[in-house]
Structures are given as structure tokens and as C-alpha cells.
Amino acid sequence: MVEKYSSRLYWHIRRLVILHEDADDALQNTFINAWRSIGRFRSESSLYTWLYTIATNEALALINKRKKNAAVSLDDVGDIFASSHEGSTWFDGDEAQVKLQNAILKLPEKQRIVFNLKYFDEMTYEEMSGVLKTSEGALKASYHHAVKKIEKMLGGD
Amino acid sequence: MKKISEIPGKNPFKIPVNYFEEVNRKIISATTGINGESKKISPYHRLRPYLAIAASVAVLIVAVYFAVRLLSPVKTSTSVSELLNSDYSESYFNDIDIRSLEESAASVDLYDEMPDVSNKEIIDYLLLDDIEISDIYDHL
Numbered sequence: 026m027v028e029k030y031s032s033r034l035y036w037h038i039r040r041l042v043i044l045h046e047d048a049d050d051a052l053q054n055t056f057i058n059a060w061r062s063i064g065r066f067r068s069e070s071s072l073y074t075w076l077y078t079i080a081t082n083e084a085l086a087l088i089n090k091r092k093k094n095a096a097v098s099l100d101d102v103g104d105i106f107a108s109s110h111e112g113s114t115w116f117d118g119d120e121a122q123v124k125l126q127n128a129i130l131k132l133p134e135k136q137r138i139v140f141n142l143k144y145f146d147e148m149t150y151e152e153m154s155g156v157l158k159t160s161e162g163a164l165k166a167s168y169h170h171a172v173k174k175i176e177k178m179l180g181g182d
Numbered sequence: 183m184k185k186i187s188e189i190p191g192k193n194p195f196k197i198p199v200n201y202f203e204e205v206n207r208k209i210i211s212a213t214t215g216i217n218g219e220s221k222k223i224s225p226y227h228r229l230r231p232y233l234a235i236a237a238s239v240a241v242l243i244v245a246v247y248f249a250v251r252l253l254s255p256v257k258t259s260t261s262v263s264e265l266l267n268s269d270y271s272e273s274y275f276n277d278i279d280i281r282s283l284e285e286s287a288a289s290v291d292l293y294d295e296m297p298d299v300s301n302k303e304i305i306d307y308l309l310l311d312d313i314e315i316s317d318i319y320d321h322l
Contacts, residue, residue, distance in 0.1 A: 027206050027209050027210055027213075028206055031202055031205060031206055031209065032202055035197075035202070035205075036193070036195075039195050040195075045195070045196075045197060045198075049201075049205065052205060052209075053205065053208060053209055053212065056209045056212075056213060057209070057212055057213060060213040115195060115196040115197060115198075116194055116195055116196060117194060117196055119194075122194035123194070126194065145193075
């Protein structure tokens with residue numbers, strides 16, 4: 026289970042928390058919590074979506090914790106790197122990539138998750154519905170709004 | 183407005199060399215000593231099906247008992263004549279062994295029990311009660 030899913034879950038978490046250190050912590054917590062609560066896993070949902078749900082919750086818990094303690098804005102990649110020990114060591118995006126990441130960070134939390142799952146992980150709305158416990162129609166609307174906002178932000182620069 | 187599809191899909195994030203091998207090893211090591219949570223079932227929930235069966239059987243027995251009581255005729259009193267006519271009285275008399283009764287009776291000598299009194303003494307005794315002697319002789 027760890028070897029099969031660790032890579033996909035890491036990248037999902039990393040796009041949400043940005044920093045490698047945070048993604049590393051959240052990934053380990055995801056598997057430890059999944060292992061502890063394996064008795065609550067219902068076979069009707071796939072292991073893949075169940076793990077994604079735990080990973081998303083871990084990432085959001087970490088973001089909220091960071092928001093409480095942060096002295097700087099968390100909707101800018103540069104600021105986030107500046108506030109961490111690792112800096113931008115584990116980031117090599119060009120200017121366009123930085124702009125895209127900044128635009129994504131400015132989205133509301135739910136739209137941000139939906140956008141990442143669809144755009145980067147290429148997850149279907151059906152799978153996403155299992156992860157986020159939201160109807161497919163609402164997810165499509167969220168993604169549509171997220172894309173429009175990002176395009177607007179990118180065009181405004 | 184710039185289209186999102188115009189942004190190259192390159193992943194801007196980097197990871198340390200052999201990161202996944204390392205982290206997989208860490209995770210497996212961390213979860214080795216942890217017992218996965220199993221579904222805890224209370225004794226009540228475990229025994230509930232059996233309790234339900236036992237309760238159903240008990241209700242069925244009570245229902246059958248009362249149904250039999252209600253449907254069967256009940257005798258409120260029994261007369262002496264009914265008792266005498268009942269199978270019990272018949273069987274009681276039927277159980278007497280007539281042959282053994284006759285043998286018992288034959289073994290008793292009634293004359294041995296009688297006092298030794300002559301006819302004359304009897305006549306004298308009866309005359310004391312003003313009975314006519316002709317009546318006595320008629321009965322002898």
C-alpha cells in the first residue's frame with residue numbers, strides 16, 4: 026500500500042502545502058492514521074479515494090496550523106519559501122510556474138483542492154466526489170470557477 | 183486573458199534524491215509496531231442474534247401454552263356419580279380378584295364363631311318378650 030500510493034499522495038499534498046518538509050510530515054501522518062483506522066475503511070469506497078481523503082485532511086490541518094502561526098501571507102509562494110527553513114531549495118519553477126502557483130494559492134480552499142485534483146492529478150469527477158464527499162455537479166462548478174479566476178489572475182499580470 | 187492551457191504542465195517542485203525509498207522505509211517502520219484498529223464488538227452486540235432467537239422461542243412457548251389452555255374444555259366440578267362412573271371406579275372394581283375373595287371366604291368357619299346355645303334356651307329367651315309359642319314354631 027505504501028509503495029503503491031506514497032508518490033501520488035505526496036504530490037497531492039505537496040501542491041497544497043508547497044513546502045517539502047510539510048508534505049513529508051503530512052504524508053507520513055497520512056499512512057500512520059490510515060493504518061490506525063483501517064478498521065473504519067469501508068470496502069465500498071476504493072482504498073485510493075479513502076487515502077486521498079485522509080491526505081487532504083492532513084494537508085488542510087497543516088495549512089490551518091501554519092495560518093495561525095504565520096506572520097506572513099500564505100498565498101504567495103515566495104513568502105512561503107521565505108518563511109521556511111528549506112527556502113526554495115525544492116522548487117525550480119520558472120516565472121510562469123510561480124505565477125500559476127501564486128494564482129492557485131489565492132483560490133478559496135475548496136476550489137484549490139478541486140483544481141489541483143483535476144488539473145494536476147487528472148482525477149475524474151466521480152473519484153473526486155468520493156474523496157471530497159461532494160456532488161459531481163458542484164465539483165464541476167468549482168473547477169470552472171477556479172479556472173476562470175486563475176486565468177483572470179494570470180491575464181492581469 | 184491568458185488561457186490556463188498555455189502554461190506548461192511541468193512540475194515546479196523538487197524532492198531530495200531517493201526520497202520515496204527513504205520515506206517508504208520510514209512509514210513501514212513507523213507502522214510496524216502499530217496495531218490496526220479492529221472493529222470492537224461489544225458482548226451485547228455479539229450475543230444479540232442468540233438473545234433474539236431465545237426470546238422468540240420463549241414467546242412461542244408461552245403463546246402455545248395459552249392457546250392450548252383457551253381451546254381445551256375445562257371441568258369446573260366433578261360429582262360423585264361421575265366419579266363412580268369414571269374409568270377409575272370401573273378399573274377399581276375390575277381389579278378385584280373374585281377367585282381370591284371366594285378362597286378367603288371359604289377358609290372362615292362361621293360355626294366356630296357362634297356361641298353354643300340350644301333351641302330350648304332360645305325359646306325360653308323369646309317367651310320372655312311375650313311372643314306366642316305357635317309363632318316361634320312356625321319360624322323353626
